[in-house]
Amino acid sequence: MAQPRFRAPRGTRDILPPESTRRRELVSRFADMADRAGYGQLESPVFEDVGVFQRLGPDTDVVAKEMFELHDRGDPPQHLALRPELTASACRAYVEHRPTPPWKIWYEGPQFRYERPQAGRYRQFSQVGAEVIGAEDPAADVEAITLAVRFFEALGLRGVRLLVNSLGDPADRSAYLAALGDHLRSHSGELSPQARATAERNPLRVLDSKRPEDRAAVASAPVMIDHLSPAAAEHFEAVRAGLDDLGVAYEICPRLVRGLDYYVRTAFEFAASGLDVAQDAVGGGGRYDGLVEDLGGPPAGGIGFALGVDRILLACDAEGAFGPSTSAVEVFVVDVAGGAAATKLCDQLRRAGLGADRAFGGRSMKAQMKLADRSGAALALIVGPDELAAGEVTVRDLHGSGRQYRVRLGDAAEAAWAELAGTAPGR
RNA sequence: GUGGCCGUAGCUCAGUCGGUUAGAGCGCCGGGUUGUGGUCCCGGAGGUCGGGGGUUCGAGUCCCCUCGGUCACCCCA
Structure with missing residues (x-):
């Protein structure tokens, strides 16, 4: 590469x-x-x-x-x-x-x-x-x-x-340009060759020359606000x-x-x-x-x-201003039961207005938890064979406490909302 | 457009007077006994050394060209 x-x-x-x-x-x-x-x-x-x-x-x-x-x-x-x-x-x-x-x-x-x-x-x-x-x-x-x-x-x-x-x-400008031109011409010996060329084309531009040689001639040049x-x-x-x-x-x-x-x-x-x-x-x-x-x-x-x-x-x-913003992913679905549940849950959560993401490719639970952590999500919803059999999902707090509990699959979005709002039971 | 400096793994860099299989940290992937992340430990993948040509027995290390970045001028956001 x-x-x-x-x-x-x-x-x-x-x-x-x-x-x-x-x-x-x-x-x-x-x-x-x-x-x-x-x-x-x-x-x-x-x-x-x-x-x-x-x-x-x-x-x-x-x-x-x-x-x-x-x-x-x-x-x-x-x-x-x-x-x-x-x-x-x-x-x-x-x-x-x-x-x-x-x-x-x-x-x-x-x-x-x-x-x-x-x-x-x-x-x-x-x-x-x-x-x-x-x-x-x-x-x-x-x-x-x-x-x-x-x-x-x-x-x-x-x-x-x-x-x-x-x-x-514009009228003031032409009078000023004449004065500026005169000044630059009378100081042309002190100007850099580039500034001399610029003075012919567009004298105003010489005023913001950063070349040290030009500084003196520019400093003594007439200024526009005196010609308004x-x-x-x-x-x-x-x-x-x-x-x-x-x-x-x-x-x-x-x-x-x-x-x-x-x-x-x-x-x-x-x-x-x-x-x-x-x-x-x-x-x-x-x-x-x-x-x-x-x-x-x-x-x-x-x-x-x-x-x-x-x-x-x-x-x-x-x-150090205007730093990066927080993640838009609020819930990460960890599915170690095949992945079909993650597909459904993500759709369900997103339709309920939650930011939700998941892993692809049937990764290990540990790997998925790492992804959940990195996603910046506040919550992980975990679905394994046990949950699937019971028609439930484990809600786990990824920040702070790390406490977790199960809710019915259909109540996942509601539980997530409550958890994010800090009104979940047991809090 | 003019001049200077730089260009090594995804990122930040180290590579001694040119000499054997090119290194580190971070990141990434996997694992640390049988479903749980952020710390730690172990292992792994990943580089035709920007590209091309030349000098040399031999070049990431020298020379030329080229591309890109960067600094100053210029210009401007």
Whole structure:
């Protein structure tokens, strides 16, 4: 087995139980919180016309070199791409269906980016996220950000920092970009060759360069929040005030820029200090007024965020938070009388709403008891020749006392329920 | 995409200056007197040493290529 014929493709992986259960619970927690805040789930296709994503900005790496593109069998073939993110899909859906704004949706699912894999960075990765489309109110920004913050809190994560910035409006941006460009040009001697190249293409990106050589030039660079228009500044003020009112802690990070070019005004990111790696961003988001219009829709502002499921779980591991859950198997049927009774009993128990499992293959009693123990079940129901002859089943407590007694076969489910509820006779 | 490190049983790893039938712990399976788990004891299965090529009398141990992982950059979730 050292060289199986097939393996999961590079940057992808199988998620097996119990980890898959944990992920499902994480998503389900998020779903509950979003549902209860008035968001409904959007399920959109995993692939879209490539044009949907090209609106994210031709200079972003995500669309320029990280997309999984494909052509279908049509004539002419349609140029499609696996979704590298979900905000664009949400906006496309908004334009297509014209729901009454504000449209509050959440989503969850896999996304794809052709990158060099690393811990916490996969070619297929999973995010949960939420969007409010058709709302310019800064209160929407506050609500969205707070939803994410409360979610992290609910998971028991303590080391997640919220970084916020304002990227201004498009008009502010061009003035700022000119100033930034000038600065970078006058300091080009101090910049790394890579940063110099980036400065030509997309000067904003130089701001989050992690190369030590670039640090000085970046530190002295002008910052966006000094170039905000009155309207953008007022919006930013309102967002901050809203977060303050809720006691949501944040850090203003004037050099925070986001990888997708569509962001305006509010931009934010969540950094997990528990993650001692470069991939410490567990989530991020911002405002994207203009994206809906770009996709052919009406003027509509939007704000949203996406959180990386894989990285959140890494952060949970690092903090010892959100551990594995208890087993869903409550009763384990041990049958040493041929196995037919186990088949019937399991069905009977499951129909009564109990989590029930059993062994296959006619294993020894000892082996079956081991399996019962490992299953996490609180009870074993034992059927041997004696019980079978008497039409009974032995109920054994696997936790604590280890006491056991017999009940009639037909009463097994009832007895199990009573035992689990702690109301069994003799307790 | 660039550079560094790593790749031995299901998992975590040990394998001395290249030298005889490749080891451990955990896990798994079986047993510990005649139907009872979680501790303990005994036994067992399981590896073409990621793959391919080369150097050598001889390679898990050296070289090259390749695949995968990982770290930094990049990017970002």
